[in-house]
Amino acid sequence: MKTFDPVTLATPFFIATVVLEIILARLRILDARYEAKDTAVSLFMGLGSSIAGLATAGASFAAAMWIYQHRLFTIPMTAIWAWVVLFLLEDMTYYGFHRLSHERRFWWASHVNHHSSQHYNLSTALRQTWTGGVAGTWLLWLPLSLLGFPPAMVAIQKGISLVYQYWIHTEAIRRMPRWFEAVFNTPSHHRVHHARNPRYLDRNYAGILIVWDRIFGTFQPELDEEACRYGLVKNLGAFNILRVAFHEWIGIATDVVRHPRHALGYIFGPPGWSHDGSRETSASLKAQWAAGQGAGPAEPDRRAA
Amino acid sequence: MNQAFLIQTAASAAAVAVLVGLAAWAKIARPGAPLDEARALKLLADDFPGRTVDELWVAVDGKGAMAKSGATALVLCEVGDGYVARQIPWAQALAASFKDGRITVNLADVGAPKAVIALAAWPPQPTKPPHTDLAA
Numbered sequence: 073m074k075t076f077d078p079v080t081l082a083t084p085f086f087i088a089t090v091v092l093e094i095i096l097a098r099l100r101i102l103d104a105r106y107e108a109k110d111t112a113v114s115l116f117m118g119l120g121s122s123i124a125g126l127a128t129a130g131a132s133f134a135a136a137m138w139i140y141q142h143r144l145f146t147i148p149m150t151a152i153w154a155w156v157v158l159f160l161l162e163d164m165t166y167y168g169f170h171r172l173s174h175e176r177r178f179w180w181a182s183h184v185n186h187h188s189s190q191h192y193n194l195s196t197a198l199r200q201t202w203t204g205g206v207a208g209t210w211l212l213w214l215p216l217s218l219l220g221f222p223p224a225m226v227a228i229q230k231g232i233s234l235v236y237q238y239w240i241h242t243e244a245i246r247r248m249p250r251w252f253e254a255v256f257n258t259p260s261h262h263r264v265h266h267a268r269n270p271r272y273l274d275r276n277y278a279g280i281l282i283v284w285d286r287i288f289g290t291f292q293p294e295l296d297e298e299a300c301r302y303g304l305v306k307n308l309g310a311f312n313i314l315r316v317a318f319h320e321w322i323g324i325a326t327d328v329v330r331h332p333r334h335a336l337g338y339i340f341g342p343p344g345w346s347h348d349g350s351r352e353t354s355a356s357l358k359a360q361w362a363a364g365q366g367a368g369p370a371e372p373d374r375r376a377a
Numbered sequence: 378m379n380q381a382f383l384i385q386t387a388a389s390a391a392a393v394a395v396l397v398g399l400a401a402w403a404k405i406a407r408p409g410a411p412l413d414e415a416r417a418l419k420l421l422a423d424d425f426p427g428r429t430v431d432e433l434w435v436a437v438d439g440k441g442a443m444a445k446s447g448a449t450a451l452v453l454c455e456v457g458d459g460y461v462a463r464q465i466p467w468a469q470a471l472a473a474s475f476k477d478g479r480i481t482v483n484l485a486d487v488g489a490p491k492a493v494i495a496l497a498a499w500p501p502q503p504t505k506p507p508h509t510d511l512a513a
Contacts, residue, residue: 080385083389087392087396090396091396091399094396094399094400094403094405095399095403097403097405098403098404098405104405105405105406105407105458106400106403106405106406107400107406107407107457107458107459108397108400108401108406109457110457110458111396111397111400112393112397112400115393115396115397116393118393119386119389119390119393122386122389123386126382190456190457190458190459191459195396195400270426301423303459304488306461306462306463306486306488306489307456307459307460307461307462307488307489308456308461308488308489309454309456309461309484309486309488309489309490309491309492310456310489311456311457315487315488319487319488320488322487323487323488326487360426360427361426364426364427
């Protein structure tokens with residue numbers, strides 16, 4: 073079956089723009105940093121993701137088709153209003169998916185690899201999950217088919233969202249025009265999302281429209297006085313691609329085996345949750361940071377900065 | 378898997394190889410001078426704000442550092458053009474194996490199982506105590 077797949081169509085654009093970003097950075101025309109092993113991991117994660125996605129693509133599409141057969145309304149794929157409504161609903165669904173993927177460890181385990189690079193460049197955008205299908209987050213999009221949007225239409229809109237989110241993974245663009253920054257997700261907003269500074273943790277979950285973060289209270293602008301430090305709260309110690317793909321799943325399994333009575337907490341609690349409070353969650357890190365801010369600066373000659 | 382997908386995947390793999398080669402050729406990783414005490418403390422402060430460093434040992438090759446913070450060891454290790462930091466019990470750091478001028482520290486973490494740091498000796502000899510607060 074021939075289908076319109078925005079991601080496949082955009083792949084040559086992805087490759088060309090990574091080449092462009094590297095060459096322009098080499099010529100010092102724009103600001104970008106690439107480390108070869110880091111780039112390799114990002115790109116092979118992207119390639120692997122497209123292969124791994126096949127494993128669950130059939131099941132997820134079949135589920136969407138089954139749901140669609142029990143739809144509440146019949147929404148025409150050719151109507152412009154339908155695309156506008158789908159754009160908004162899909163983007164809000166993406167916000168929910170993305171927030172869940174950061175705030176609950178089971179889904180973080182499949183999403184963490186996207187944040188595992190200490191770099192932020194166009195190749196980082198392609199560092200995609202291998203286990204998203206298994207994590208079942210595709211279930212979140214089924215209500216759209218229940219409403220009456222054809223599954224192919226939903227798939228196309230998901231693809232458009234993914235393609236949109238590619239170009240915002242760059243340090244080369246500092247700020248877009250103010251009106252654009254107010255409405256859309258931008259490189260600046262998404263740099264915050266990829267930052268590991270406590271102030272920036274768990275912020276800016278948007279796909280295309282940043283307005284969802286503004287509505288739901290998770291928006292954080294990028295501040296000139298606090299540069300983004302990229303990666304994970306606990307960065308990975310190697311460029312082993314299998315470790316990148318599976319380390320959090322292994323961490324969950326290890327914790328569940330060691331502490332079976334607290335299994336639910338280790339699986340569905342926030343990343344960093346522990347039964348004895350010995351680890352740090354985003355919330356605790358942000359609280360510590362906020363307390364440090366409130367306490368005022370330390371004596372200058374004793375600061376590590 | 379149909380033939381078109383296999384061709385597409387093979388072409389993508391070739392493109393990835395070219396891009397990685399280009400990234401290596403461009404030499405646009407972060408410029409990183411070997412760690413000195415000040416930079417090691419700065420990096421530790423990023424990861425462990427508010428912690429006090431009692432003693433600090435910077436790797437002889439400037440690619441890592443070990444700090445004592447109370448009963449905890451703060452470990453810093455170079456990965457690519459970045460750094461990875463972990464905290465472990467001080468006793469665990471003391472138990473690190475030392476061979477050929479390098480200690481191998483078991484970090485007991487699936488994300489970063491071990492750190493290898495070049496130090497002159499281990500277990501450490503007391504040095505001047507920086508006693509630095511890693512304030513946020």
